[in-house]
Amino acid sequence: MKVINISEQSSVVNQFLYELRDKKYQQNRLLFRNNIRRIGQMMAYELSKTLDYRMQKVTTPLATTEMLLPHDELVVATVLRAGLPFHEGFLDVFDHAENGFVSAYRMYTNREHTEVGVHTEYMAAPSVRGKTLVIVDPMLATGGSMAASYEALVQSGKPKKIHICCVIATPEGIDMVRQTVPDDATLWAAVIDPGMNEHKYIVPGFGDAGDLCFGEKL
Numbered sequence: 001m002k003v004i005n006i007s008e009q010s011s012v013v014n015q016f017l018y019e020l021r022d023k024k025y026q027q028n029r030l031l032f033r034n035n036i037r038r039i040g041q042m043m044a045y046e047l048s049k050t051l052d053y054r055m056q057k058v059t060t061p062l063a064t065t066e067m068l069l070p071h072d073e074l075v076v077a078t079v080l081r082a083g084l085p086f087h088e089g090f091l092d093v094f095d096h097a098e099n100g101f102v103s104a105y106r107m108y109t110n111r112e113h114t115e116v117g118v119h120t121e122y123m124a125a126p127s128v129r130g131k132t133l134v135i136v137d138p139m140l141a142t143g144g145s146m147a148a149s150y151e152a153l154v155q156s157g158k159p160k161k162i163h164i165c166c167v168i169a170t171p172e173g174i175d176m177v178r179q180t181v182p183d184d185a186t187l188w189a190a191v192i193d194p195g196m197n198e199h200k201y202i203v204p205g206f207g208d209a210g211d212l213c214f215g216e217k218l
Contacts, residue, residue, distance in 0.1 A: 001178045006043065007191040013042055017191055020167070021206045033085040033213045036138055039167055039190050040089020047163055047188060048093065051132065072132040072160070075100055077125055079137040079149050082210035086136045086167065094134075100125025102149040129157025138209040140169040140189070141202050143176025150180055163188060167209075168202055170195050 006013050016035040019025045026032055053068040077100030078087035091097065103122035133153060140146055146164060162185040164177055169189040177187060197203050211217065 001181060001183060002186045003174060003192075004046075004186065004188050005192050006046065006189065011042075013039055013190055017167075021204065026207065026212055029213060029215070036085040036167065036209070036213065037089040037092070040086045040136065040165075041092050042089075043165055043188055043190065044090040044093035047134070047165070047186075050163075050186070073130070074098065074132050074134060075126060075128050075153075075159075076134045076136065077102060077149065077153055078135070079103075079145055080122075081214060082139065082208075083137045085213055086138050086165075090134065090136055090165070097134075098126045098131075100128075100153060102152055123152050125153055125156070127156040128153055128159045130160050132161045132163070133159040134163045134165060136165045138167040139202060139205070140164075140166040140173035140177070140187075141196055142170075142200055143173035143180075146173070147176055147180040150177075162186070165189075167191070168193055168205055170202055172196065 007017065016039050020032065020035050048070065051070045051072045054071045055066045056069045057064055057066050074094050074097035076087060076090050076094055076097045078084060080101055080103045087099075091099070101124050135146065135149055135153065137146055137149070146166075150162070150164075162181050164181065164185065164187040166188070167190045169187070169192045171192065172195065174187060174192070193202050193205055195203060201207070206212070
């Protein structure tokens with residue numbers, strides 16, 4: 001699996017990441033969601049360079065010419081609920097893509113909240129057979145939710161290509177995904193953090209993406 005860490009190169013994405021991590025900036029949910037969405041837009045643009053393209057004729061008021069247009073059939077799928085702003089950023093770029101939604105969430109399996117399991121209870125998605133599947137989720141911590149979502153989505157068939165996209169990843173999460181997806185898949189991360197704390201939260205990270213985007217849950 002190929003891993004692309006966008007923060008290894010200098011870009012405005014680092015400014016967005018800085019603001020996402022800042023505790024004071026996080027107090028404004030609208031601004032937080034907007035930066036998640038903007039990272040999605042920029043990551044989608046970078047990903048678009050890897051798609052297959054074909055020449056297509058277009059007629060202007062003055063002449064007919066040809067342009068290279070993306071040829072892939074895309075399915076952009078997200079993990080609810082934290083993935084929604086990230087997903088919207090990808091749709092701003094891939095506005096012709098089909099969409100999928102998976103409810104996959106982690107549950108602590110011990111009293112100390114140091115061990116987690118993943119539960120998948122809902123999915124709404126088209127067939128991914130022969131298509132380019134892009135799964136987007138802001139946080140790749142243990143990798144369990146991403147692996148469960150991938151396994152649920154590919155039950156409808158084998159995709160042509162697979163892209164896993166996140167804002168923050170950990171080495172542990174990347175290893176989990178690597179064991180789950182085919183070798184020719186690509187993982188995109190805006191940044192890769194060193195690891196997780198005892199409660200399986202990414203450190204330094206920026207906290208719970210879903211709560212910061214939409215408010216605390218019960």
